[in-house]
């Protein structure tokens with residue numbers, strides 16, 4: 001019997017053994033093309049016919065561009081599963097995948113990312129609260145803490161952490177911030193059960209904005225959450241608030257944030273993600289007070305390896321059982 005084809009979009013960097021072991025059950029192939037137009041042509045000319053499952057890396061967006069309606073329509077009709085390596089799958093138009101007959105099912109990679117992303121959020125939170133960035137820069141310029149020295153920072157103890165989007169990463173961050181003596185309030189579409197909330201207080205969105213000393217964005221980017229934090233929401237926050245974003249740049253209106261930083265209403269922020277990566281708003285770059293990372297939330301050896309291993313688990317499940325372990329939430333009613 002011929003084995004189903006599994007197409008790799010992007011590179012396997014760590015889980016080589018797990019990936020290669022898939023050749024027991026599938027024929028592993030890679031595309032010939034290196035640009036989106038060429039990839040679309042490769043799809044529509046029938047060269048990828050018979051592909052059953054795709055392993056898609058985050059970085060493969062530089063080859064294919066986003067998985068929008070055009071690309072999804074061009075994918076071979078044999079394709080049943082897309083296993084995406086990343087917790088966030090905003091680059092994939094899931095509605096267009098669901099609209100195919102039969103639907104193209106998508107998995108993401110939650111859980112494996114939780115610790116490293118929450119650690120990055122914690123680093124940004126502490127750096128922004130304490131005002132470390134300008135002094136770190138000044139020291140390297142031979143100016144010790146800076147000239148003039150920066151204002152005093154703030155302790156996390158006793159401060160209210162407002163988590164918008166209390167999924168795996170938000171809950172992990174909450175546990176870490178418990179150890180710092182912070183109190184957590186959160187907002188989700190629905191309150192969590194007592195065990196998952198672990199003492200965090202559920203509040204409405206506006207109450208979170210009004211009460212938090214630190215707002216951490218941990219929610220997925222989708223059409224409902226795009227610019228969920230903009231001028232009006234920033235205005236409802238406490239003067240001197242600190243904002244941390246390790247989710248996706250698009251949930252935060254960067255222009256509005258820059259204005260709120262410039263006015264002093266937002267004291268500082270810690271960002272790992274940007275609306276137009278790798279481009280960063282010039283108002284953030286010039287502001288030495290803010291903490292900026294170049295999308296490094298999951299950038300650790302252990303986490304990257306665990307993510308690839310998990311995506312391989314999804315590919316194996318797709319090929320052998322015709323289902324996905326980490327099916328995205330939007331498609332759970334479809335199967």
Ligand SMILES: O=CC(=O)O
Nearest residue numbers: 086087088113298
């Ligand atoms: O950004 C990283 C991820 O989505 O896992």
